[in-house]
Amino acid sequence: MESTTFDWSCSHTWKQSAKNTAWCLLGCSIGDFGTILFFQLTKIPFPVLAIMILAIINGLITSIILETIILIRQNLEFNKALKTALGMSFISMISMETTMNLTDYFLTGGAILTWWVVPLMLIVGFLTPWPYNYWRLKKYGISCH
Numbered sequence: 001m002e003s004t005t006f007d008w009s010c011s012h013t014w015k016q017s018a019k020n021t022a023w024c025l026l027g028c029s030i031g032d033f034g035t036i037l038f039f040q041l042t043k044i045p046f047p048v049l050a051i052m053i054l055a056i057i058n059g060l061i062t063s064i065i066l067e068t069i070i071l072i073r074q075n076l077e078f079n080k081a082l083k084t085a086l087g088m089s090f091i092s093m094i095s096m097e098t099t100m101n102l103t104d105y106f107l108t109g110g111a112i113l114t115w116w117v118v119p120l121m122l123i124v125g126f127l128t129p130w131p132y133n134y135w136r137l138k139k140y141g142i143s144c145h
Helices: 011-042 048-073 078-088 090-108 117-127 130-140
Strands: none
Touching (some): 011 048, 011 090, 011 130, 090 117, 090 130
16 A cells, blocks of 8 residues: 655645635635624624624625636636636635634624734635645645636
């Protein structure tokens, strides 16, 4: 029986997976931050957990939309682009969204965007799924972009 080891030292794959993760972060952040900001500005009384769940859902939706547009611009048909966006990075997006919102909650005590928490949310949101995206790209050659 032959044992193979996984290579975590491929700089090309790290760069490509960083690019993929950054696109995902952009898409997720649009819906996530938009939702939190909406409730923050309107002061609509809504439970923090409900705001964060809605922010995660909206982040997933905007990320899927952005990824679908990117794939269409790379000459994929709409149906294929949408299926690819839905299937390829859902674990990545969920982990990204969850850690971003947990970071916000633990640092601000709620669903609150401030000048100092947003960069931390983005850093945590990027670093959390990046190794998974590297692994998936290296092992299966699968990426979203």
